Amino acid sequence: MPLVKFPIRGGIIADISEYSAGPAWHDANKVRFQQSQPEPIGGYEAESDYNVLGQPSLAMAWRDFSNNDLMAIGTEKRLNLIKNGTVHDITPVHTTSTNVASPPFSVTNESATVTVTDGSYNPSVGDYLVISSAAAVGGITPDGTYEVKTVPSGATYTITHSSNATSTTTGGGASTDIEYLVPTGSSVPTAGLGWGADTWGESTWGTARTESNFTVEPVIWSFDLWGEDLIACRRGGKIYEWDASGGVGTRATAVANSPTTNLFAMVSVPDRHLISFGAHDGANSDRLNIRWTDQEDRTTWTASAVNTAGSQRVQYGERIIAAKQTKEQILVWTDDALFAQVFSGPPFTFTFRPLSTGSSPIGQHSVAEQNSLAFWMGAGNFYVFTGREETLPSPVRDKVFNDFNTSIQFLVYAGINRKFNEIWWFYPSSAATTANDKYVAYNWVTKEWFCGSLNRSTWLDTDAWLTSPAAYDEDGVFYFHEKGKNADGSALNWSIESGAIEIPEAGEELFFIDKFIPDISQQTGDVTLTLYYSQYPNAAEANKTATISSSTLKVNKRVRGRQLRIKYSSSEVESFAKLGILRGNYQPDGLR
Numbered sequence: 001m002p003l004v005k006f007p008i009r010g011g012i013i014a015d016i017s018e019y020s021a022g023p024a025w026h027d028a029n030k031v032r033f034q035q036s037q038p039e040p041i042g043g044y045e046a047e048s049d050y051n052v053l054g055q056p057s058l059a060m061a062w063r064d065f066s067n068n069d070l071m072a073i074g075t076e077k078r079l080n081l082i083k084n085g086t087v088h089d090i091t092p093v094h095t096t097s098t099n100v101a102s103p104p105f106s107v108t109n110e111s112a113t114v115t116v117t118d119g120s121y122n123p124s125v126g127d128y129l130v131i132s133s134a135a136a137v138g139g140i141t142p143d144g145t146y147e148v149k150t151v152p153s154g155a156t157y158t159i160t161h162s163s164n165a166t167s168t169t170t171g172g173g174a175s176t177d178i179e180y181l182v183p184t185g186s187s188v189p190t191a192g193l194g195w196g197a198d199t200w201g202e203s204t205w206g207t208a209r210t211e212s213n214f215t216v217e218p219v220i221w222s223f224d225l226w227g228e229d230l231i232a233c234r235r236g237g238k239i240y241e242w243d244a245s246g247g248v249g250t251r252a253t254a255v256a257n258s259p260t261t262n263l264f265a266m267v268s269v270p271d272r273h274l275i276s277f278g279a280h281d282g283a284n285s286d287r288l289n290i291r292w293t294d295q296e297d298r299t300t301w302t303a304s305a306v307n308t309a310g311s312q313r314v315q316y317g318e319r320i321i322a323a324k325q326t327k328e329q330i331l332v333w334t335d336d337a338l339f340a341q342v343f344s345g346p347p348f349t350f351t352f353r354p355l356s357t358g359s360s361p362i363g364q365h366s367v368a369e370q371n372s373l374a375f376w377m378g379a380g381n382f383y384v385f386t387g388r389e390e391t392l393p394s395p396v397r398d399k400v401f402n403d404f405n406t407s408i409q410f411l412v413y414a415g416i417n418r419k420f421n422e423i424w425w426f427y428p429s430s431a432a433t434t435a436n437d438k439y440v441a442y443n444w445v446t447k448e449w450f451c452g453s454l455n456r457s458t459w460l461d462t463d464a465w466l467t468s469p470a471a472y473d474e475d476g477v478f479y480f481h482e483k484g485k486n487a488d489g490s491a492l493n494w495s496i497e498s499g500a501i502e503i504p505e506a507g508e509e510l511f512f513i514d515k516f517i518p519d520i521s522q523q524t525g526d527v528t529l530t531l532y533y534s535q536y537p538n539a540a541e542a543n544k545t546a547t548i549s550s551s552t553l554k555v556n557k558r559v560r561g562r563q564l565r566i567k568y569s570s571s572e573v574e575s576f577a578k579l580g581i582l583r584g585n586y587q588p589d590g591l592r
Contacts, residue, residue, distance in 0.1 A: 003517070004586040006566065008498050010036025011448030014399040018565065019537035021499030026565075028496040029452035032420060036446060038568075039522075039578045040494040042482030044471075050478035052080045052087060055187035055435060056457050057411075058221040058365065059472060061464040064228040064244040069465040072230050072242075073458075074221025075476060076187040077128065079232055079252055081242065088248040089145065091128070092240050095121055097178045105172035107138035107165035114142050114165075119155040121180055123148045128181045129159075135173030139166030182237070185219035187474070188408045188434050218410060220364050222264035226298055231255070231274065233265040235364065239276060241298070256299040261285045263320055264364060268330060271343045273308065273350075274298040277320045277332065281311070287319035288334065290341070292349065308349045314339055316354070322361045326372040331385060333360045333367070333376075338389060356389040365458075368414035368423045370444060377412055377425045382442070392442070396449045400440050403429045411436055415459025417469055419482065421445040426456045435474030485524065485576045495569035496579070497530075500537065502563050503586060510535070510562055512589035516546075516555040519580030523550040525572040529582075533561035541565070560589055 006023070010033045013024040031038045054075025061071045071082040079091045097120045106115040114137075123129065127148045134143050146159035220235040230242040232252055239262055240252040255274070263278025272295060279291040294300035294307035303309045314320070317334030323341075324331045330341040338355045359378050361367050367376040374385040375392065380401050382392040394400075405428040413426045413436060421443050426436035440451040456471045456479075469481040479488065486492055503511040520527060527548045532541040546555040568579055 002586060003583045004503065006501055006564070006582045006584065008501075008566070008581075010038070010446065011395070011443075012450050013395040013499065014451070015395050015397060017537065018499045019563065023501050024499050025496055026499040028450055028494075030454070030492050030494040031452070031496045032422070032441070032450055033443060033446065033448045034420070034578075036448065037578055037580060038496050040485065040492055040570075040576055043484040043486045043492055044479040044481045044488060045483045045486075046488045047478045047480060049085055050082055050087065052472070052476040052478075053077050054184075054476055055474045056472040056476060057187070057219060058223055059458045059460055059470075060223040060230075061460055061466050061470075062225055062228075063464050068244075070230075070244070072223050072232060073472065074219070074223070074232065074234065076185045076219035077126075078181075079221070079234075079240070081230075081248060083248050086248075090242050090248070090250070090252050091181045092238075092252045092254065093130075093179045094182045095180050097121055097180070099174060100172075100176045100178055102174040102176075103137070103170040103172055104176045104178075105134070105137045105142055106170045107140065107161075107168065109138070109166065109168045110164050112161045112164050113149070114140075114159050114161050115152070115156055116142075116159060116178075117156050118178060121178075122154050123151070123157055123180055124183060125149065125151055126184045128184065130179040130181065132177050132179075133173070134176045135171065137165075137171035138169045140164075142172065182234070185234075186216065187411075188218050189410060190216045190218075218408075220264075220410065222266065222364070224265065224267040226267055226272075226274065231265055231267060231298075233262050233276075235263050236261060238262065239265045239274070257301045258299075259291055259301070263287060264323070266323060266325065266330070268292070268343060269325055272296050273343075275330075277323055279311070281313075286313065288315075288317065289313045290320070290332070290350075290352075295349075308346060310349050312350065312352055314352060316357060317360075322364045322367050322376075324367045324369050324374050326369055326374060328372060331355075331367075331374050335360050338385070355385075359383050359389060359391075363410040363412045366412040366414050366425065368416050370416055370418075370423070373444070375414065375423050375442070375444070377414065377427070379406075379409075393447075394442075394449055396440055396451050399451065400427065400438075403438075405430050405432050408432070408434070411457065413456070413458055415469075415471070416461045417441075417482075418461055419469075424459060426454070426459065485574050489573075491571045491573045492575060493569075493571050494575070495567065497532075497567035498565050500563040500565055503584075504588075510560060510589040511564075511586055512558070512560045513564075513584040513586050514556065514558045515585035516557060517583040517585075518548050518552060518555065519582060520548065520550075521578045521580065523548075523577045525570055525575035525577075527575070527577050528567075528569045528571075529555060530567040530569070531557060531559055532565040532567070533559040533563065535562045537563070 013021045054077035059073045073080040151157045224231045228244040233239045239255045239258040242252040259280040261280040262276040273292040275292040278287040291311040294309045317336030332339040337357045340353045344351045361376040424441045458472045534541045
C-alpha cells in the first residue's frame with residue numbers, strides 16, 4: 001500500500017461548501033498561517049493593574065519628553081490615563097457647582113446612601129462627580145469621586161458612600177464644591193427617545209417617545225498627540241487636551257476656541273494642524289464640515305489673511321465616518337464617499353479630491369493603515385486603498401457578514417499585528433448585543449484569511465513602550481497578546497478543519513486507509529486528530545479520533561470512503577503545533 005500526501009493550501013476558504021473547498025482549510029478558531037502552514041495564535045495574559053471602568057473604544061500608547069510610559073483609554077464612562085503602570089482618571093469636568101447651598105447632603109442612620117441637593121445642575125443616573133471641601137454629616141464625609149445612583153427630582157440625586165451614616169441628619173457645610181464630569185454615554189448605539197426624538201408630525205406635541213427612527217451613537221473616542229500632550233475627542237462632543245507637564249493630578253480640558261461639537265479630531269503630519277471632522281460651524285453642528293487650526297497653533301480656529309486656519313464642507317453623504325493619516329494624504333470617508341485631504345499650503349491650506357463613492361467603513365475605527373495602504377471593513381465587504389480603492393477578495397466574507405450584528409456595527413475595531421503581517425477586525429456576531437465577540441484577520445503578504453472568536457473592543461500593536469500587542473475587552477480588562485501559549489492561564493482551545501479531500505481526485509472509486517503519519521513540529525501538549533469520511537458530499541460523516549503527542553510516529557485508524565476531512569484541535573494548556581502535511585497508507589477499494 002503506497003503512502004499518499006494530503007497537502008492543504010493555506011488560508012481559510014469558508015464561503016463555499018466543504019466539498020467545493022476541497023484540499024483547503026474550511027474553518028478554524030485561534031489559528032493563523034505562517035508560510036501557509038497553520039499554527040495556534042499567540043497566547044494572552046491579563047494585566048489587572050491596567051483595567052479601567054467601562055467598555056474601551058480606543059487606547060493609545062506613547063512616551064512623554066521625560067520618557068514616562070503613557071497610555072490613554074477612552075470608555076463611555078471615563079477618559080483614563082496610565083502612567084508608568086498606574087491608572088488615573090483624567091475625565092474632563094463638564095460643569096462645577098461652587099459653595100453648594102447648605103445643607104447639600106441628607107443621610108439616614110445605618111445607610112450608605114447620600115442624597116445630594118444641588119439646584120444648579122441635574123446629572124443623570126450613571127454620571128460621575130467629584131465632591132471636595134465637604135464637612136462631615138452623620139458621621140461620614142462625602143469627599144471623592146461618586147456615581148449618581150438615582151435622581152428622585154430635578155434638584156436631588158443620590159450617591160453611595162463607602163461607609164454607613166451613624167445618624168439621620170442633614171448637613172455638609174457651606175463650602176462644598178462639586179465637579180460634574182463629562183456625562184456618561186452608552187457603549188452601544190441606542191434609540192433616541194424622549195421629546196423630539198422622532199420625525200416631524202409623528203404622535204402629539206410634547207409626548208415622550210417609546211420608539212423612534214433616530215439612533216444615538218455610542219461613545220467613541222479619537223486620540224492624537226500634540227507633541228507630548230494628548231488630544232482627545234469624544235464623538236459628538238468637545239476636543240480636549242491633557243498637558244503631560246501638568247501631571248496625573250490634572251484633568252483634560254477643552255482646547256481653547258475649538259468647535260463646540262466634533263465627530264473626531266486629528267493632528268495632521270507633518271504640517272501640524274489640529275483638524276476637526278464633523279465640526280460645528282459656529283451656528284450648527286455639521287457632520288460634513290472639516291475645520292482646522294492655524295499651523296503649529298491648536299487654539300487659533302478663525303481663518304484670517306495671516307494664518308492657515310480654515311474649513312471645508314465635503315460633499316456626498318450625511319456624515320463623516322472615519323479618517324486615516326497616510327504618508328501622502330489624509331483619507332476621509334463619509335457614509336457615501338472617500339476623499340483625499342492633501343496639505344497644499346496657502347491660500348487654501350488643504351485641497352480635497354473625491355476618490356470614490358459607495359464603499360464606506362462600517363465604523364470610525366474599522367480602518368487600519370500599513371505602509372500607506374488603508375484597509376477597511378465596509379457594509380458587506382472588505383476594501384483596500386492602494387492609490388485607488390479596490391475590493392479586497394475574501395473567501396470568508398459570507399461567513400463574517402451572514403453572522404453579523406449590524407445594529408452595533410459601529411463598534412468594529414481594526415488593528416495591526418506587524419510581527420505577523422496581519423490586520424485583525426474585531427466585530428459583533430449576530431449573537432452579540434453589546435460588544436465585539438469575533439474576529440476576521442488578513443495577512444497582507446500571503447493574502448490568506450483566518451477567523452475565530454475573541455472578545456476585544458480595542459487593539460494596540462507593539463508601539464512606544466509596548467513590547468507586545470495589547471487589547472481591552474468589553475469589561476475594561478487589559479491583555480498583553482502574543483505572550484505564551486495560553487488564554488490567561490487557561491487552554492487556548494484552538495482548532496482547524498479542512499474541506500473534503502478526494503482520493504483519487506473526483507472520487508471515482510473508494511479508498512481505504514489504515515495508517516496516518518502526522519507531520520507536526522515544535523509541538524507542546526497533545527493534539528487531537530479527527531478524521532471525517534463519507535462517500536458523498538451530503539452523506540452523514542463517520543469519524544475517528546486519535547491523540548497525537550510529540551513522540552507519536554503513526555496513527556493506526558481504518559477509514560473507508562470517497563472523501564476525507566481532517567481536523568486538528570487542542571484543549572490543553574501550553575499547547576502549540578506547527579501543522580505540516582499529513583500522509584496516509586492508501587489503497588483503492590471497491591463498493592463492497
